[in-house]
Amino acid sequence: MKNNKPKYKLIIDAAVDVIAxxxxxxxxxxxxxxxxxxxxxTIYLYFKNKEDILVSVFEDKMGQFIEQIATATSEKDNANEKLYTLIEMHFSQLAANHHLAIVTQLELRQSNLSLRQQINRVLKPYLGVIDGIVKEGIEEKLFRNDINIPLMRQMIFGALDETVTNWVMNEEKYDLVGLTPHVHSLLIKGISTD
Amino acid sequence: MKNNKPKYKLIIDAAVDVIAxxxxxxxxxxxxxxxxxxxxxTIYLYFKNKEDILVSVFEDKMGQFIEQIATATSEKDNANEKLYTLIEMHFSQLAANHHLAIVTQLELRQSNLSLRQQINRVLKPYLGVIDGIVKEGIEEKLFRNDINIPLMRQMIFGALDETVTNWVMNEEKYDLVGLTPHVHSLLIKGISTD
Amino acid sequence: MKNNKPKYKLIIDAAVDVIAxxxxxxxxxxxxxxxxxxxxxTIYLYFKNKEDILVSVFEDKMGQFIEQIATATSEKDNANEKLYTLIEMHFSQLAANHHLAIVTQLELRQSNLSLRQQINRVLKPYLGVIDGIVKEGIEEKLFRNDINIPLMRQMIFGALDETVTNWVMNEEKYDLVGLTPHVHSLLIKGISTD
Amino acid sequence: MKNNKPKYKLIIDAAVDVIAxxxxxxxxxxxxxxxxxxxxxTIYLYFKNKEDILVSVFEDKMGQFIEQIATATSEKDNANEKLYTLIEMHFSQLAANHHLAIVTQLELRQSNLSLRQQINRVLKPYLGVIDGIVKEGIEEKLFRNDINIPLMRQMIFGALDETVTNWVMNEEKYDLVGLTPHVHSLLIKGISTD
DNA sequence: TATGAATGAGGGTTCATTCAT
DNA sequence: AATGAATGAACCCTCATTCAT
Known part of the structure; x- marks a missing residue:
């Protein structure tokens, strides 16, 4: 219901800017x-409390973020390409939105445990997308079948997240999207020479 | 009767417990x-302010953490084994110290930017250890020589950190140390079958 | 039932009583x-901080105090009578307001330099009134023309202030207003017999 | 007893400097x-509490101050000259001791009522000296015999005190001692032309 | 006498939330 | 739906004083 109200959106957008x-x-x-x-x-007509604003910011913005990635990856033909697309879009969307990148990588992490857990709940579908790609890769025999899927998903997400956080903390001085092939290669082939 | 531990240490240890x-x-x-x-x-005879307690907790505990890992890895013969040892000790030390794991993975991240930057400063030597292992692996021709070292380091750290955080947020229900070979294998060989 | 006084005024009046x-x-x-x-x-909706309450008490109360004196003296025909009126009203207004007398003569002086300087700023117009009377007296040839006006003003104010302070510190045991003719006479004629 | 100890003196002198x-x-x-x-x-071996240090500063320094004035005035032959000497020495002693002037005119007034009352006790002998001069002047028929002595004393002290305070607050930019004849003249002859 | 580490009471201010209008 | 004035709980830090040595 509340998502249809223009004020709801006004407040969400204001929150991203103010936090950034x-x-x-x-x-x-x-x-x-x-x-x-x-x-x-008026805030309290649309949100239960302050934490609800922040969760809603994340739901709203990450919802779009995830949907974009889900759509784009689904159009690719195999797990390898899907993973590449996921990395590229993860980086490009945050690189394109300065304020959102600051909020998701730095500011929202300063929140209490309860908020962090709700944020994780919002992230679930994204982790599901990653899981799906890994599973598909195994089925396609592109990926090893002895891998622990949740672990692999954590590693992929951790690698992307850490990469973006470092980029934000370094004041976004280099080209984040340009790292895509390297990150993809490392995740796919690992570090080893053989 | 009285506690002979120096007050500084008493306060650091109390802080870990209280925060956890x-x-x-x-x-x-x-x-x-x-x-x-x-x-x-008395707190203020040993610490400048509240933030200084938190930074000191991190310096003190992570200092030991890092030193243990640095020492143990230096005793291994090649980069591959060193990486394995680093992962194993990263996991085992946090698995062995419930309160410290909660504090480092969850609570200390809720801090303001200033504290976060000081925490990063403390982490520098650890990142240096990882860098060293990657460089050594390249020299030993165990690792590919076309990898971006800072990126690889971020991915290794991000993967370990995310894995531990997930373990803590899942209430430490499974065996963290047992994940070592899988994580090592994924980092070394990647996800690909070929 | 509810008090209709504006909150600003309520707080100022409460502050005088509480400080006294x-x-x-x-x-x-x-x-x-x-x-x-x-x-x-609510205090902080009307005042910047605690010091601001105190300055405002002084501005508000002394503003009225000074205005009363300025009006009354302006209705007198010569500097001599104006000085008499100033002394009489200075004494009578403080004698009529027990709490205000305590606050202005004793309590507000225990403040830090910054507050003291703001208090002096508020007093400026009063000192201006005294200056005006002295100047007028010189023009009217009632007062000597070789006097240093700022010095004379300091002496007049110092004499009145010290007299009121002593009266307050002696628990207001005697008739302050009754001192008017003596103080006036001493200021006008000095102590000398010739 | 304590006055004979060197540390007592050390602390008193340190207090004046530190407060100034x-x-x-x-x-x-x-x-x-x-x-x-x-x-x-060690402070508490020589002083009961902090307030006692401040009272002692005042006792010690003002004791000398008063004694000097008492001695010097006693050497003059009549009340008129004694008053002149008192004013001159009041000004010159404070003008000669920058730190002491700040402490007595500004800082010590920021103290609580109890300390202020003790300071007044210390000032009593000085007020007695002024009283004596006024009485002598009346006896010598130099001063009017219809004056209220305590009132006259207040006015004299108030005038001197206000003059010094203004000089200190104006950062001692002009010659305080040079004001002596003007202040003396105003006190003796008043402001009137006749 | 002398030390100085340890004590612990005390208060100005912020800000998420409410509710009368 | 919308307002915004009012609320009041919550907390870090200082510093005069003590006391074991």
Whole structure:
């Protein structure tokens, strides 16, 4: 219901900007309300509490993020290409959205455990996409069949996430998307020479 | 009767326990002082402020953590074995210290940027150890010579970190150390069948 | 039932009472809030910080004090009568307001330099009134033309201030306003017999 | 007893310097101890508490101040000259001792009521000296015999004190001692032309 | 006498949330 | 639906004083 309201969207977008500009701890509800052009109290007509705003930011933005990746990978023919596309889009979407990258990689991690768990819940479908690619790769005999799928998924996600975080913390000074083939190659072939 | 441990150590150890039990935001200085058996004011004879306690916890505990790994890996003969040992010890040390694992993987990440940057500073030597192993592997021709070392290091660290975080968030229900050969294998050989 | 006074005024009046009763250092913000019948946080909707309450008390109360004196003296015909009126009103206004007298003569002086300088700023117009009377007296040839005006103003203010402070410190046991003719006479004619 | 100890003196002198340099509220006991070259605890072998240090500073320094003035005035032949000498020495002693002037005129006034009352006790003898001069002047028929002596004393002290305070607050930019004849003249002859 | 490590009470201020309008 | 004034709980840190040595 609330997703259809324009104010809901106004507040979500204001929250991303405010958090990116002021940091997690500098983002008071009143500041978000001001940026969104609504009264403080209005926030509570659309969100249960402050944490709900943050979760909703993540749901909303990551929802789109994940959907884009899910759609794009589904159009590829094999697991190898799908993984490449996933990496490329993971990087390109965050590289294209400065504020969102700061919020997801740095600011939202400063939240309490409860929020972190809800964020993980939002990430579940993305992890599902990765799982699907790995499974498909095994079926296609492109990937080894002795791998622990959840573990592989963690490694892929951990590698991408750490790469993006480092890029953000280094003030986005280099070309993130350009790392795609290297990351893909390392995940596919590993580090070994043989 | 009295505790002979130096107060500095008492406070560090108390902080780990209190943070693990109450979470980052539930860890008031007074709670740490009480657990350490000292007065609130005594904390400030040994630490500049609350953030300094947290940084010191990380420096102290991670300092040992890193040193153990550095020593153990240096005793191995080649990069392959060194990487295996690094993974195994990374997992085993955190698996052996429940509270420390919670603090490093979950609670300390909820901190502000300033603290995060200090934490990264402490991690530098560990990243240096990983870099060293990768370089050595290339020299030994065990590892491919076309890999981007900082990227590889990020992927290794990201994979280990994500694996431990997931283990902690899943309430440590499975055997973390047992994942060592799988993680090692994936990093070394990648996911591909050929 | 509810108090219709604006909160700003409620807090100012509460502050005068609380400071007079508890002393400067015994006047916690929470005590002032309680006396004013508002929440602690409400104070900060009307005042920047605690010091701002104190400055505002002085501005508000002394503003009225000074205006009364300025108006009354302007209605007198010559500098001599104006000086008499100034002394009389200076004494009578403080004698009529027990709490205000304690606050201005004793408590507000226990403040830090920054507050003291702001208090001096508020007093400026009063010192200007005194200067004006002295100048007028010189023009009217009632007062000597060889006097240093700032010095004379300091002496007049110092004499009045010291007289009121002594009266307050002696628990207001005698008639302050009754001293008017003596103080006036001493300022006008000096101590000498010739 | 304690007055004979060198450490007592060391601490008193350190206190004057520390207060003049750091202000009343910036003068922690530990800072005074450090400046005096003794341990914090040693302070409490010579002084009951912090307030006692401050009272003792005033007793010690003002004791000398008053004694000098009492001696010098007693050597003059009539009340008129004695008053002149008192003003001159009041100004010159404070003008000669920058730190002491700051402490007596500004910093010590930021103290609580109890300390202020003790300071007044120390000032009593000085007020007695002024009283004596006024009485003598009346007896010598140099001064009017209809004046209220305590009031006159307040006015004299108030005038001198206000003059010195203004000089200190104006960063001692002009010649304080040079004001002596003007202040004397105003006190003796008043402001009137006749 | 002298030390200085240890104590612990005390308070200004912020900000998420509410509710009367 | 919308407002925004009002609420009040929560907490880090300082520093005068003590006391075991």
């Amino acid at each position: 500009e002021n940091g997690y701890h500098g983002s008071q509800v009143s500041k978000i309300a001001k940026k969104a052009g609504v009264a403080d109290g | 039990e109450n979470g980052y935001h539930g860890s008031q200085v007074s709670k740490i002082a009480k657990k350490a058996g000292v007065a609130d004011g | 009763e508890n002393g400067y250092h015994g006047s916690q913000v929470s005590k002032i809030a309680k006396k004013a019948g508002v929440a602690d946080g | 340099e750091n202000g009343y509220h910036g003068s922690q006991v530990s800072k005074i101890a450090k400046k005096a070259g003794v341990a914090d605890g």
